[in-house]
Amino acid sequence: MERVEPMPPSDEVAARADAYAAAPLLNCLIRELAQPCADPEGRRAYRLPGGRLLRVRAGRRPAGPEVHTAGGWRRVGHTELVKLVAEELRRHTGRANDELSAEMIDSREAVAALLAARERAAPPEDPYIRSEQSLVTGHPHHPAPKARGGGPVASWLPYAPEAYARFPLVLLAVREDQAVEDGDTSALDTLGQAPPGYRLLPAHPWQLDLVGDALAGAFADGRLLRLGRTAFETRPTAAIRTVHAVGADLFLKFSLDVRITNDVRRLWRHDLLKLRRTDAAATAAFARAGGPAAWLSDRGYRTAAFAFEELAVVVRDGLERHTLPGTTVLLAAALAEGFDGNPLDGPVDPALWWAAYLRQVVPPVLAAFAGHGVVVEAHLQNSLIAVDASGLPVQALFRDAEGVKLLPETGREDGWERLVYCLVVNHLAEIAAALAERHPGFDPWPAVRGELSRHDLPEIPALLAAPALPGKTNLLLRWTGADGAAARYRPLPNPLTGEPGRAAP
Structure with missing residues (x-):
């Protein structure tokens, strides 16, 4: 695994991080709270719920936010923008939310770490993987699209697609009487060799770091074994918790006990229990539609009964079997x-x-x-x-x-x-x-x-x-x-x- 170690961002990287982080936050503020108003200088101006005036440079990624004061227009950086947004939201909703304010700051700090890491790492040669690992801005209408749960940079940067990460998976073995699965999970058995009486269960190393303490008893009594790591590296996709195993033409989707945008990205039991039904419906719909469009099937899942959500992994179709030749x-x-x-x-x-x-x-x-x-x-x-x-x-x-x-x-x-x-x-x-x-x-x-x-x-x-x-x-x-x-x-x-x-x- 190529480790991507965090380094303090330069002044230039810090300025870029401010701009990257401000754009989606401004998009949210403008879409959800602001009312357009005239600006004699031709920029996009808005009135906020508390009466303050905000203006930005026009474009799909708004930039250069300024607020109007008695002395005229004054530029605001990302930290002050977060404070302004929080004040407007408290005024608009009558509620406080320090957690989201912290996430907005965390998102900006994550962007700075990602930009610094990208300057030191070589982008992948495969244009598909390069596209999956390009989303430094991320969701253009989310206040904290790059927040990573508030953990230290070193805990998540080695697994960040935006840092061009690649890493092997951890191979676990779950005792057969504790294994739970639905659908076609046979591809998992090609990733390594489980001992007799056990089923192979790959794990995302970041998720294992997050939930490892809760699994101590299962490791101690033999319900769960550590087998090492895969002989190959995977590339995280834009979804972060979904990785691409190129040689196996396979995607694997894991639980990740971290809030990414709106949700903690765990594979929840209720979603897993209906996975095969929804996937079968989508697969059938695309098969009957004709034309070249394709559905990448979530074939099935495997997990451990004692850690149903925490250790779940979904097996998804790869690209080769679906993609038109020469594309x-x-x-x-x-x-x-x-x-x-x-x-x-x-x-x-x-x-x-x-x-x-x-x-x-x-x-x-x-x-x-x-x-x-x-x-x-x-x-x-x-x-x-x-x-x-x-x-x-x-x-x-x-x-x-x-x-x-x-x-x-x-x-x-x-x-x-x-x-x-x-x-x-x-x-x-x-x-x-x-x-x-x-x-x-x-x-x-x-x-x-x-x-x-x-x-x-x-x-x-x-x-x-x-x-x-x-x-x-x-x-x-x-x-x-x-x-x-x-x-x-x-x-x-x-x-x-x-x-x-x-x-x-």
Whole structure:
């Protein structure tokens, strides 16, 4: 394993970390609390609930925040911005939340550590892995997208995808009478050799560090054995707790007892118990849809009865069996974030490229919903795009059965709202903004409207005519301590209406 040791960031790295951390926090503040107002100097200005005026440099990643004082506009750094946001939230909600304020600071410190580590590490040669490990900003509308649970940098940096980490897995063996599994987990048995009477159980080393004390009894009485480490290294993907084993053409998803964005990323029992049903529904929906789109199946899980959630591992399909020959798979979120090898940086015809992208991404998600009652959470981090040698999108791949919702147990209206948020607001709007940023004057939204209009869903006409789209309120969700799965939305101007001046979400 290549260890990535933390180093104090330089002044230049510190300034970049401030900018990286401020952008998503400003996006949240602007989306969830602020009201636009005029600025004679032409910047984007907003009135906050307490009456203060804030302005930023325009763009999909707002920068250079300033607040208005008696002496004029004054620049605020990230620490002061966190304080300002906390004050506005207390005023708006009547509640305090020191935990989230600490997470926002932790997120900025994590970004600084990641930037310093990236300067000393070589990026992976594989463009797919490079795209998975590119998300230094992360979720563009979350107040603390890079918070890592408040632990010391040395505890998590060796496992951070953004630091180009790679590491072997820890191999455990669980006694057969204590092993619990569902679905096809046979791929796990190829990772090493368990002694007679035991089943092989790989573990993420960070998770094992986090929960190791609770397992002391199981190690002592022989329910659990340590076998060493895998002979190969894995690469963490953008999801952090999901790793890619290249040689085995396999993804493995682990529990991680750390809050990442809105949730503690443990594989919860209730999600595991319904995993095979939701995955089977998604697999069937994509198989019947036709076309090149693919679903990366979560084939099954294995764990220990005495540590059901803590030691669970999900086996997910790799890429080779699903990807069109001669193509390069890239993480959709990386197209918006930016990375070396991004096809958007090439000499593309934006209209041609965008039409091809929409043709691959939109139809399978709508078909799964309309024909099979499957709500695929097609947000940027769950979506992959395969491009040909010219960088043109030719296939979309989707993943993560844990996020799939099924009708009718999820109401159709709620399911449709979730689909629209993930696909249009979280996904298409971000890619559209990145494309428009590179090609000034290009309007991506008529093509989105045209692609949606081709599909015969009763919800489509209302979506195209609606004055607003649902924007998830991650800042307010975290501040009020709501469950991460309890999404709440704020209306955002709908650029699909075709009305002039309708800003993208």
